[in-house]
Amino acid sequence: VVVSPMAQYSCRGGTPDDYYLVHLGSRAHGGAGLVCTEMVCVAADARISPGCAGMYAPEHRDAWRRIVDYVHRNTSAKVAIQLGHAGPKGSTQLGWEAIDEPLPEAASERNWPVIAPSPVPYGPRNQVPREMTRADMDRVLREFMQAARWAAEAGFDWLELHCAHGYLLSAFICPLTNRREDEYGGSLANRCGFPLEVFRAIRGVWPAEKPMSVRISAHDWAPGGNTPDDAIVIARLFKDAGADLIDVSSGQTTRDAKPVYGRMYQTPFADRIRNEVGIATMAVGAIFEPDHVNSILMAGRADLCAIARPHLADPYWTLHAAAQLGYRDVDWPVQYLSGKEQLERNLARAAQLTAEQLEANG
Numbered sequence: 001v002v003v004s005p006m007a008q009y010s011c012r013g014g015t016p017d018d019y020y021l022v023h024l025g026s027r028a029h030g031g032a033g034l035v036c037t038e039m040v041c042v043a044a045d046a047r048i049s050p051g052c053a054g055m056y057a058p059e060h061r062d063a064w065r066r067i068v069d070y071v072h073r074n075t076s077a078k079v080a081i082q083l084g085h086a087g088p089k090g091s092t093q094l095g096w097e098a099i100d101e102p103l104p105e106a107a108s109e110r111n112w113p114v115i116a117p118s119p120v121p122y123g124p125r126n127q128v129p130r131e132m133t134r135a136d137m138d139r140v141l142r143e144f145m146q147a148a149r150w151a152a153e154a155g156f157d158w159l160e161l162h163c164a165h166g167y168l169l170s171a172f173i174c175p176l177t178n179r180r181e182d183e184y185g186g187s188l189a190n191r192c193g194f195p196l197e198v199f200r201a202i203r204g205v206w207p208a209e210k211p212m213s214v215r216i217s218a219h220d221w222a223p224g225g226n227t228p229d230d231a232i233v234i235a236r237l238f239k240d241a242g243a244d245l246i247d248v249s250s251g252q253t254t255r256d257a258k259p260v261y262g263r264m265y266q267t268p269f270a271d272r273i274r275n276e277v278g279i280a281t282m283a284v285g286a287i288f289e290p291d292h293v294n295s296i297l298m299a300g301r302a303d304l305c306a307i308a309r310p311h312l313a314d315p316y317w318t319l320h321a322a323a324q325l326g327y328r329d330v331d332w333p334v335q336y337l338s339g340k341e342q343l344e345r346n347l348a349r350a351a352q353l354t355a356e357q358l359e360a361n362g
């Protein structure tokens, strides 16, 4: 079980503070094998909102190191960093304000100019982004490389490159947002060109023995957009570039999308990529019961399950799931062992009572 990346919009100037230590630290105590940060932005103008986390200054590295050290010192969880660039979806409000909408006039921080593969705004009120030049690409490449070096210095165990959800690299891959006529537009392989350059550049500076994953939108859910067939090609390109795992999300690349939601609704895409491309996958999206996780893993549909919203409701989701299933061989924090025993006893008693009632009712 992985704690899926979730933006918390609570940084000042990109620095994760005590809130992040407690937020990520408590989820690391909660039994997940891997805790992933939210999208950590590689430059100030790469942020989604003024509250987003950064890795574009030495003080960011030091703040992250404190959090990573805490998790390593106190739990058996590993910590991943998700690096990304907001691109056309940058300069917007905090998640609990008007999400994806530009900053209001009265905001303490002014809107900053945003860049994208093509001048396609994310919505009617969003800025028209400036089309990236080669010089912009070189700058963004350098920013990703520097962020990856700092991430390594901060001690992260795993690096994920965010190529999903309509942010900069995703906007290159999606045909609805990439209208370029140079070698970075047109065919799917061309559209993946810049994201692959970024991936390879990071792979070159990120420690070779540490894994790298890529989050993709496996379906744009919109006419003319990428489909799960395209996702197979995208996954293969990243596999060939050295990715260890594809984190298979979908959508959020265009406001015209009409996703078909349902429990485990993105898992079929992870399943196809895993079994057709032959690369490890992480399934994510409406996986909210322990049985979902077990069935996905046991059926070989994915190698890891990322769980997002349930971890907002319950930092100890995995520990509670294990207790619920009667699986006791799981590491709780030693400080909390008496809580484990009581929970297991109460759950066992409740299960026995239900069984007795069922029997009595014939």
Ligand SMILES: Cc1cc2nc3c(=O)[nH]c(=O)nc-3n(C[C@H](O)[C@H](O)[C@H](O)COP(=O)(O)O)c2cc1C
Binding pocket: 004, 005, 006, 007, 008, 037, 038, 039, 082, 095, 162, 164, 165, 215, 249, 284, 285, 286, 287, 306, 307, 308, 309, 310
């Ligand atoms: C508050 C919140 C913030 C999120 N931020 C990110 C993010 O920074 N990067 C990312 O790739 N996905 C982000 N997501 C998407 C989740 O990682 C996940 O893919 C999605 O919520 C579906 O999983 P779930 O059904 O378990 O919630 C966010 C989701 C939520 C609810």
